[in-house]
Amino acid sequence: MxxxxxxxxxxxxxxxxxxxxxxxxxxxxxxxxxxxxxxxxxxxxxxxxxxxxxxxxxxxxxxxxxxxxxxxxxxxxxxxxxxxxxxxxxxxxxxxxxxxxxxxxxxxxxxxxxxxxxxxxxxxxxxxxxxxxxxxxxxxxxxxxxxxxxxxxxxxxxxxxxxxxxxxxxxxxxxxxxxxxxxxxxxxxxxxxxxxxxxxxxxxxxxxxxxSQPPKATRLTKRLMKMAPRMELEDFLDVCANFQGMCHNEPEHLEAVNKMLETMAKKK
Structure with a gap:
């Protein structure tokens, strides 16, 4: 720590x-x-x-x-x-x-x-x-x-x-x-x-x-929330696309997806 x-x-x-x-x-x-x-x-x-x-x-x-x-x-x-x-x-x-x-x-x-x-x-x-x-x-x-x-x-x-x-x-x-x-x-x-x-x-x-949420995605999400009020929608969506690309390439994304799939499987 x-x-x-x-x-x-x-x-x-x-x-x-x-x-x-x-x-x-x-x-x-x-x-x-x-x-x-x-x-x-x-x-x-x-x-x-x-x-x-x-x-x-x-x-x-x-x-x-x-x-x-x-x-x-x-x-x-x-x-x-x-x-x-x-x-x-x-x-x-x-x-x-x-x-x-x-x-x-x-x-x-x-x-x-x-x-x-x-x-x-x-x-x-x-x-x-x-x-x-x-x-x-x-x-x-x-x-x-x-x-x-x-x-x-x-x-x-x-x-x-x-x-x-x-x-x-x-x-x-x-x-x-x-x-x-x-x-x-x-x-x-x-x-x-x-x-x-x-x-x-x-x-x-x-x-x-x-x-408990994935930490890198959490920080990026807060950045989006802060940016949204001062941006036009088209520009904001461009930023979202880039941030999302970053998230999809982070190990924490796959870990979260696998955890969700395991939870869904247990509920069946």
Missing amino acids: AAVPTLTDALLTLENRVATLTLNRHDLRNALTGSNLIEDIVTTAEWVNQCTDVSVLLITGAGSAFSAGGNIRDMANRSGDFAGDVAECADRYRKGIQRIPLALQNVEVPIIAAVNGPAIGAGFDLANMADIRIASENAKFGETFLNLGIIPGDGGAWFMQRLIGYQRAFELTLTGRVIDAAEAKVLGIVLEVVPAGELLDAASAMASRIA
């Missing part, structure tokens, strides 16, 4: 092709700024793409919160990531929190967010960067930037409207209201809502089901 990188403010494990990243700054409610979580998330994303032993990345939070987003005390003090004039602050965003959406958008394997508690501001956006979200009944979601007189500087406005449509994303962003897990499911933000004690089991079951 491939070596797992050592992180500073998060925990990373790999078991049965599922990498689990746990944000581990409960003292900061897993705030992404004012901690080393940005670096930890980017390091994990880069490692996942290089590690052929990983088929799914599962992200969750330790403690009561998934992530509180930005460190409000640093905002109040104009320190850390929020210090300096316009140019300096913008540069910190580019070199800091904006590395997360770029890194996660390029992750080659499916990403599941197990939202254990409040996902607020950039924490909400982090959850929306995943492919699937499963929420605890304790989860809450809020695009609360305007409540603090700032905008979603980490790309949240880009992700949310692609997830639930412009009008609803506009309403949540411009009102800054916080919604519970039940409403998040109705809006299509989360796939499932489960009791708090069952969250990791439910997310791990989903991750294990995906991780």
